[in-house]
Amino acid sequence: MSTLVTDVPVWGTVLTLGGWVLAVLVLRTVPAAARVVPPILVAIVVVAAVLLVSDVPYDQFARTSAPLSALLGPAVVALALPVHRYRAEIAAVLPGLLTSALAGVVAAAAVVLGLAAVLDVDPGTVATLVPMHATSPVSSAVSAGLGGSAGTAAVVAIFAGVLGASAGPPLLRALRITDPRARGLAIGVSSHAIGTSRALEIDAETGTYAAIGMACGAVLVATTSAVVAAVPGLAALLP
Numbered sequence: 001m002s003t004l005v006t007d008v009p010v011w012g013t014v015l016t017l018g019g020w021v022l023a024v025l026v027l028r029t030v031p032a033a034a035r036v037v038p039p040i041l042v043a044i045v046v047v048a049a050v051l052l053v054s055d056v057p058y059d060q061f062a063r064t065s066a067p068l069s070a071l072l073g074p075a076v077v078a079l080a081l082p083v084h085r086y087r088a089e090i091a092a093v094l095p096g097l098l099t100s101a102l103a104g105v106v107a108a109a110a111v112v113l114g115l116a117a118v119l120d121v122d123p124g125t126v127a128t129l130v131p132m133h134a135t136s137p138v139s140s141a142v143s144a145g146l147g148g149s150a151g152t153a154a155v156v157a158i159f160a161g162v163l164g165a166s167a168g169p170p171l172l173r174a175l176r177i178t179d180p181r182a183r184g185l186a187i188g189v190s191s192h193a194i195g196t197s198r199a200l201e202i203d204a205e206t207g208t209y210a211a212i213g214m215a216c217g218a219v220l221v222a223t224t225s226a227v228v229a230a231v232p233g234l235a236a237l238l239p
Contacts, residue, residue, distance in 0.1 A: 009064060010064055010065075010067060011064050012060075012061045012062065012063070012064030012065030012066075012068075013064065013065045013066075013067050013068050015047055015050060015061070015065070016043070016047060016065050016068055017068075018046075019042075019043040019044075019046035019047045019050075020039060020040075020043045022042070022043070022046055023039040023040070023041075023042035023043040023046065024039050026042060027039055027042065035169075035170070036166060036167075036169075036170055037166060038162070038165040038166055038194070038197075038198045038201075040162065040165065040194055040197065040198075041162050041165070041166060044162070047061075076193070079196070079211040079214075080211075082200075082204055082207060082208040082211065083208055083211055083212060085204075085208070086205065086208045090208075090209075090212065093181065097181075097185060097209075097212060097213075097216070098216065100182075100185055100189075101185065101189050101212075101213055101216035101217060101220055102216075102220055104133075104185075104186070104189040104190065104213075104217070105133065105189065105216075105217060105220040105221055105224050106224060108132075108133050108190070109130055109221075109224050109225070109228060112126065112129045112130050112132075113126070113130070113228070113234060113237055116129075116237050117237060121237075123147070123237060123238050123239040124147060124148055124149065124239050125148070126148070126237050126238060127143055127146035127147045127148030127238050127239055128143050128148035128149050128152050128153045128156060129148075129153075129156060130142075130143070130146060130148075130225055130228060131143050131146070131153060131157075131221045131222070131225050132153065132156045132157050132159075132160045133157075133160060133189065133190055133191075133192065133217055133221055134157065134192060134217055134218045134221035134222065135157065135192045135193050135214065135217075135218055136153075136154040136157045136158060137154075138218045138221060138222060139153045139154060139156070139157035139221070140153050140154045140157075141222075142221060142222050142225045145225075145229075146225060146228075146229055146238050146239070147238055147239030148239070157192070158194070160190070160191060160192075161191040161192050161193065161194030161195055162191075162194055163191065164187060164190045164191020164194070164195040165187070165191050165194045165195045165197070165198035168186065168187045168190065168191060168195060168198070169183075169187070169198065169202065172186065172187075180202075180203060180205040180206040180209065181205070181209045182209075183199070183202070183206050183209070184199050184205065184206040184207060184208060184209025184210040184211075184212070184213060185209045185210070185212065185213040186213070187199045187206070187210045187213065188209065188210035188211060188212060188213020188214040188215075188216075188217065189213040189214070189216065189217040190213075190217075192214045192217060192218070193214060195210060195214070196210040196211050196213075196214050198210075
């Protein structure tokens with residue numbers, strides 16, 4: 001790609017927004033795919049393809065897409081608005097929400113640790129996979145603390161988010177789980193921010209409970225990982 005383009009300070013931002021707009025347009029023309037494939041997955045493929053074809057280093061792309069990255073924090077904070085709107089309903093079921101979120105996080109960690117023990121997985125890989133159901137920043141920090149690869153943990157967390165956003169809603173429909181509270185919490189805990197954005201596309205209530213699931217997941221993944229590292233039998237699976 002011409003350096004006249006890549007040297008533009010915000011070309012990464014333009015590419016990202018262009019990829020998103022293209023993804024939305026493509027999915028609008030194929031409604032059946034739109035029910036399964038989230039726009040973010042298509043946008044990721046578009047951006048990755050452009051970077052590969054143009055041979056542009058990721059660092060350069062990240063630097064020129066910094067304006068969008070800076071909006072991630074405010075976007076997460078903005079999720080408090082729908083939570084505030086449903087605050088009375090949330091307060092009424094809060095114990096159940098917390099218990100369910102904890103069950104989901106513990107089950108996810110148990111699957112990773114159980115497979116690691118059976119398949120004799122490398123300890124570094126285990127430390128990288130254990131926190132994958134938290135948002136990328138949390139997953140990276142927790143993985144590094146456990147002795148894993150922070151960079152790989154971020155990639156795995158993004159993959160988990162995309163997978164949950166894609167497969168979560170159809171799976172919940174197949175299981176006939178229709179309560180927006182259960183649907184949202186399940187998507188938020190399993191696929192964090194990417195899943196939450198998908199849940200908000202379904203409806204406001206599902207998105208609200210997904211936001212709660214994302215927040216609970218981040219805290220509980222960090223707490224559960226600390227417990228894993230403190231229990232001798234489980235810590236033996238880590239570096």
